[in-house]
Amino acid sequence: MRTLPIAAxxxxxxxxxxxxxxxxxxxxxxxxxxxxxxxxxxxVSAPDREPAVVWTMEGRPVDELLIYSGIKxxxxxxxTAMGANRKNFAFRSGxxxxxxxxxxxxxxxxxxxxxxxxxxxxxxxxxxxxFRFEYxxxxxxxxxxxxxxxxxxxxxxxxxxxxxxxPRLAFFPRHQPRVEQMARSARIKT
Amino acid sequence: MRLAxxxxxxxxxxxxxxxxxxxxxxxxxxxxxxxxxxxxxxxTDIELFSISGGGVLEPKADWTEAATQHFKTAxxxxxxxxxxxxxxxxxxxxxxxxxxxxxxAAVARAIALHHFGTPLPTKEGKLxxxxxxxxxxxxxxxxxxxxxxxxxxxxxxxxxxxxxMVALAFVGVGLGGGVQVGYASLVDLKTGQVLWFxxxxxxxxxxxxxxxxxxxxxxxxEQFPVAK
Amino acid sequence: MNRxxxxxxxxxxxxxxxVPGPAAAQAAWEIPARFARPDAGSDEGGLWSMMDRExxxxxxxxxxxxxxxxxxxxxxxxxxxxxxxxxxxxxxxVRTPLFNASMAPNGMMQVxxxxxxxxxxxxxxxxVLGHEIGHYLARHSVERLRDAKSRSAFGxxxxxxxxxxxxxxxxxxxxxxxxxxxxxxxxxxxxVLLMRKAGYDAAEAAKVWENLQLEIKARPDGDASxxxxxxxxxxxxxxxxxxxxxxxxxxxxxANEVQWREGVKPFLRDWLHEEVKRGQHEESLALLGRMxxxxxxxxxxxxxxxxxYRLRAKEGDLDSAVTEYLAAIAGGGEPPDTHRGLGMIYxxxxxxxxxxxSFQRYLELAPEAPxxxxxxxxxEELRT
Numbered sequence: 196m197r198t199l200p201i202a203a204x205x206x207x208x209x210x211x212x213x214x215x216x217x218x219x220x221x222x223x224x225x226x227x228x229x230x231x232x233x234x235x236x237x238x239v240s241a242p243d244r245e246p247a248v249v250w251t252m253e254g255r256p257v258d259e260l261l262i263y264s265g266i267k268x269x270x271x272x273x274x275t276a277m278g279a280n281r282k283n284f285a286f287r288s289g290x291x292x293x294x295x296x297x298x299x300x301x302x303x304x305x306x307x308x309x310x311x312x313x314x315x316x317x318x319x320x321x322x323x324x325x326f327r328f329e330y331x332x333x334x335x336x337x338x339x340x341x342x343x344x345x346x347x348x349x350x351x352x353x354x355x356x357x358x359x360x361x362p363r364l365a366f367f368p369r370h371q372p373r374v375e376q377m378a379r380s381a382r383i384k385t
Numbered sequence: 386m387r388l389a390x391x392x393x394x395x396x397x398x399x400x401x402x403x404x405x406x407x408x409x410x411x412x413x414x415x416x417x418x419x420x421x422x423x424x425x426x427x428x429t430d431i432e433l434f435s436i437s438g439g440g441v442l443e444p445k446a447d448w449t450e451a452a453t454q455h456f457k458t459a460x461x462x463x464x465x466x467x468x469x470x471x472x473x474x475x476x477x478x479x480x481x482x483x484x485x486x487x488x489x490a491a492v493a494r495a496i497a498l499h500h501f502g503t504p505l506p507t508k509e510g511k512l513x514x515x516x517x518x519x520x521x522x523x524x525x526x527x528x529x530x531x532x533x534x535x536x537x538x539x540x541x542x543x544x545x546x547x548x549x550m551v552a553l554a555f556v557g558v559g560l561g562g563g564v565q566v567g568y569a570s571l572v573d574l575k576t577g578q579v580l581w582f583x584x585x586x587x588x589x590x591x592x593x594x595x596x597x598x599x600x601x602x603x604x605x606x607e608q609f610p611v612a613k
Numbered sequence: 614m615n616r617x618x619x620x621x622x623x624x625x626x627x628x629x630x631x632v633p634g635p636a637a638a639q640a641a642w643e644i645p646a647r648f649a650r651p652d653a654g655s656d657e658g659g660l661w662s663m664m665d666r667e668x669x670x671x672x673x674x675x676x677x678x679x680x681x682x683x684x685x686x687x688x689x690x691x692x693x694x695x696x697x698x699x700x701x702x703x704x705x706x707v708r709t710p711l712f713n714a715s716m717a718p719n720g721m722m723q724v725x726x727x728x729x730x731x732x733x734x735x736x737x738x739x740x741v742l743g744h745e746i747g748h749y750l751a752r753h754s755v756e757r758l759r760d761a762k763s764r765s766a767f768g769x770x771x772x773x774x775x776x777x778x779x780x781x782x783x784x785x786x787x788x789x790x791x792x793x794x795x796x797x798x799x800x801x802x803x804x805v806l807l808m809r810k811a812g813y814d815a816a817e818a819a820k821v822w823e824n825l826q827l828e829i830k831a832r833p834d835g836d837a838s839x840x841x842x843x844x845x846x847x848x849x850x851x852x853x854x855x856x857x858x859x860x861x862x863x864x865x866x867x868a869n870e871v872q873w874r875e876g877v878k879p880f881l882r883d884w885l886h887e888e889v890k891r892g893q894h895e896e897s898l899a900l901l902g903r904m905x906x907x908x909x910x911x912x913x914x915x916x917x918x919x920x921x922y923r924l925r926a927k928e929g930d931l932d933s934a935v936t937e938y939l940a941a942i943a944g945g946g947e948p949p950d951t952h953r954g955l956g957m958i959y960x961x962x963x964x965x966x967x968x969x970x971s972f973q974r975y976l977e978l979a980p981e982a983p984x985x986x987x988x989x990x991x992x993e994e995l996r997t
Contacts (some may be wrong), residue, residue: 214499216506237505253514254495254505282892292987293957297924301892309676309708316986326987333675339491340484340675364488365577367516447653450662484675 199204213240217250224248225264228321228355231380233373236260243274247358252370258361260374261333263347266354273302288352292317295347298356300330303343307335321383322357332360342367346378355383409500410608412512413578417610418531424571425529427486428479430458433592434540448593452539455598463602480527485519489534490518492579493568501584516577524574532574535605536566537585539592565590569605581610642803645750647698657718657755671705671721678706678726686876687724687742690735693811694743698750698930710887711840712825716745718754728842729877730884731824731900733907735869736817739808743818744846747803753796792846798855805859812882814868815860819853824903831899885917894925915941916951923954931958949978953988960991969995 217236223229225248232371247261266272268288275283284301287294292315300310311331318327325348332341342363347356357373362365418424433448492514499505500512523532564586571581585605591597651657671677678684684706694701701720711727722737722745732738748754792800825842876882888897896924901918908914919937922930938955941947952975959968972992976985 214503214505220890230724235507237507241429251505253492256491256494256498281475289958291961293984300890312983315984317990337491338487338673338675341485362488362491364484364519369517373476445659447662449666480673563743 213226221339222263227350227353227384228264229382229384230377233376245274246270246272253361253366258366258370259359261356261358261360263356263358266356268352272298273305286354288349290349290354292328292347295326295349295354295356296328296345299345299356303332309333309335318346320346320378321350321381323348323350323383325349325355327378330360331363340364344371344374346381348383350383351385355381357381388469389482398456408608410512410581410583411610412580413577415473415578415610418571422531423527423529424531424533425523425527425574426460427489427523427532427534429460429535429537430490431456431537431539431592434538436540436542448541452537452592452598455592455595456535456602458595459477459599459602462567462599463606481526482523483611485516485522486534488516488519490536490571493534493570493582496570496579496582497568497584500582501586510584512579514579516572516579518577520572520574530574531580532572533569534572535567535569537565537592537601537605539565539567539590541591541593564588565601567601567605569609571610583607583609620857642751642799644696644698644806647701648752649757660755661719664717664721667717668703668705668719668721669705671723676708678708680706680880683876683880684979687729687738689960690739690811691722691742691746694739694807695746696807698746702746709892710884710885711842714745716749718749718752722746724899726880726884726887730881730888732821732873733824733868733870734817734873736808736813736815736867737821738873739811739813740804740815740818743804743807743811744772744800745804746807747800748792748796750803751796751799753792753800756796770913797846797852800854800961802859805856805863809863809866812866814866815863816865817868819856819860822853822856827903828896828899831895832893833895860951882913885913887923889917889920897921910944912941912944912947915944916948916954919951919954921956931962934958949975951984952978953982953984956988956991960995965995 204321209324215238217232217238219232219234221229221231236250236252238248238250239255241247241255241259244259244261246266247263248260250256250260251258263272266286269285271283271285273284282301282305283306284298286298290298296312298317300312300375304310309332313329313331315326315328318325320327325346328345328347330343330345332343333339334341340363341360343360344356344367345358347354349355357374357378431449431452433445433464434451435445435448469535496512500508500514504510520532523529567585569583569585570579572578573580583605585601587604590601590604592601651661653662684704687706688702688704691702691704695702698720701721702716703720704722704724707725707731709727710730711725712731713725714723714728716722722742725740728741729738732741733847772775801818805818808815808818824929888900891897898918898921901914901921905911905914915937919934919941922934922937935955935958938947938951941951952971956968956971956975957970959965969992972988972995974990975982976992979985982988
């Protein structure tokens with residue numbers, strides 16, 4: 196049974212709850228993170244991605260920027276409404292970079308999508324020691340092959356991360372530089 | 386889904402007398418296809434459903450089979466009215482284009498969702514989506530300059546559903562009977578820009594019958610931007 | 614199959630009860646001639662067309678496992694089982710770490726990588742494929758279809774055969790479109806018949822379910838229905854008994870364990886990795902325990918078990934993980950990740966020299982590893 200027809204109908208008929216413009220310049224993401232944007236983004240409501248805040252340039256069916264700001268110890272990093280049978284993924288303050296990436300992998304593959312880590316390296320993020328990772332994700336619902344880029348750090352026991360994913364064809368390369376710039380500009384208040 | 390694609394050369398004809406300026410369906414700066422442009426018609430993705438009494442969508446393969454044939458016939462007739470040539474693509478070639486096709490489907494969903502639904506402020510109200518260079522793979526395989534994609538999902542109330550509708554109507558509850566959703570998009574195979582996009586979202590239309598399928602094709606391709 | 618059911622099954626109804634004994638059922642049934650494509654307007658025809666379209670999607674899907682050699686190998690086994698029906702059977706391998714195989718009425722067969730990981734030999738795979746071919750030859754799904762139509766969720770029925778590796782959907786419809794007891798029993802009989810004809814040892818059929826049970830019993834909730842296979846094939850209480858009986862009636866055949874192991878060797882590490890990533894630790898431990906008992910020297914299995922312990926990280930697990938990793942290394946041919954896993958544990962325990970050594974060995978064995986930059990930074994840190 197293809198879920199796509201139903202999903203597509205849902206997209207077409209229900210629409211997004213709301214879209215807000217995020218202007219360029221200094222923006223606060225949560226209480227402790229600040230970024231400097233070189234251009235506007237669109238903030239979309241995405242209850243299925245909570246606690247992440249979701250931005251997009253082309254629309255969620257195409258690209259998504261997941262913003263995790265101040266995720267606390269033992270906080271589950273995804274909506275738990277669907278799939279009571281499925282494993283939950285929660286952040287723990289003591290997690291190492293590879294464990295945090297594994298946690299995101301688990302979250303991104305709950306719907307049957309497949310994830311492959313391409314690169315994981317230490318990197319400064321938000322003015323602290325953190326990590327950067329690249330991945331590919333094959334989206335289950337419609338087989339689109341996505342490329343992904345993530346930045347993260349743990350500060351005062353809280354997780355701060357940016358994940359951007361878009362189709363590997365055309366879209367990821369198009370918006371990647373802006374995400375890199377955003378990540379470079381990020382500052383986390385201690 | 387039968388995987389036949391056709392290439393037809395668009396000869397200057399207009400099949401809509403209406404004058405359109407910069408409409409919602411057109412990308413900024415684009416008004417119509419130039420004379421002699423070659424357009425490849427990508428295999429249409431159609432699926433028909435029956436809505437059961439409980440409101441569940443049930444795919445109907447025989448309806449879908451029929452609809453696919455009717456749609457192809459209606460498109461072919463349309464091309465014939467314009468006096469166009471058709472060429473067939475090998476199934477192997479269509480396989481090679483799977484990723485671009487999948488990509489287009491996602492972009493089309495985004496356009497249907499946002500351009501014709503809740504707008505994305507950064508797009509500033511314009512039809513401004515581009516698949517970029519990867520579409521050149523289609524150009525390479527077909528020699529065409531433009532590609533026409535189409536997608537239709539159609540649902541019809543089954544007998545139980547209709548009975549339920551009637552029953553509930555008596556107590557003042559409105560039930561959706563059936564919805565036809567679809568889109569048609571025209572993509573520039575040099576740049577990947579979506580030049581024209583039409584979204585269909587209505588409560589009527591019937592692809593199960595050949596004559597009614599013609600009407601759906603007309604609705605889908607309403608104001609298709611051909612140069613006069 | 615839950616423990617209660619299995620124990621209660623006993624022999625109350627397996628011989629001469631409500632359901633005809635399996636041996637008797639075999640004598641009565643004959644393999645039909647090849648099926649003609651049904652009329653497009655019929656319900657079966659509609660189902661067939663839908664399956665055809667699903668098959669096209671399956672072929673193009675990134676989840677499809679397209680290795681020509683492995684595909685040909687499994688196709689060959691399916692073909693020999695199907696006999697005259699061979700030309701109608703089309704095998705598609707799918708990358709999904711769960712035990713499942715299915716065959717749609719149009720001849721499309723899906724074999725998931727989780728199944729290929731779990732079977733010990735060709736005969737066991739043949740048991741499952743033969744069972745599916747049994748459903749196909751006896752046209753159970755068409756019967757089921759006609760039955761299901763009266764229930765409004767007919768469309769979901771397609772999910773059993775279509776949607777590539779559709780885990781979620783099968784879970785949802787657990788039991789809804791399951792084959793009946795009679796169908797299961799018949800498919801088992803036919804499966805064994807086909808195995809025998811193809812020269813396989815029918816005794817391996819019961820072993821498959823025995824092995825699967827081990828995993829299910831290991832589940833904290835012991836709930837069989839969460840397995841995709843058991844969502845559509847409810848385990849009959851008397852099934853193993855019946856299969857054992859059927860096997861007794863047949864002379865021993867081949868198992869072809871060596872050929873099977875050779876055939877899947879290039880994929881084993883990937884499949885184990887996927888299994889570990891499922892995060893269902895208890896099941897993975899049961900599975901790996903069984904595999905290690907059979908092949909104690911195979912480093913990949915020890916590494917995988919090490920990973921499961923390391924990820925589960927319950928009391929004593931990290932010690933167990935170290936034991937497993939070291940066993941893998943002792944065995945030789947260990948995956949580079951073995952050293953990475955060791956390094957992670959040593960690092961967490963602040964055993965710096967050991968951690969550094971392990972990480973360095975990992976980097977030596979896998980210089981192009983995705984996380985090599987991160988691991989290098991750990992090595993640097995550990996120097997200080």
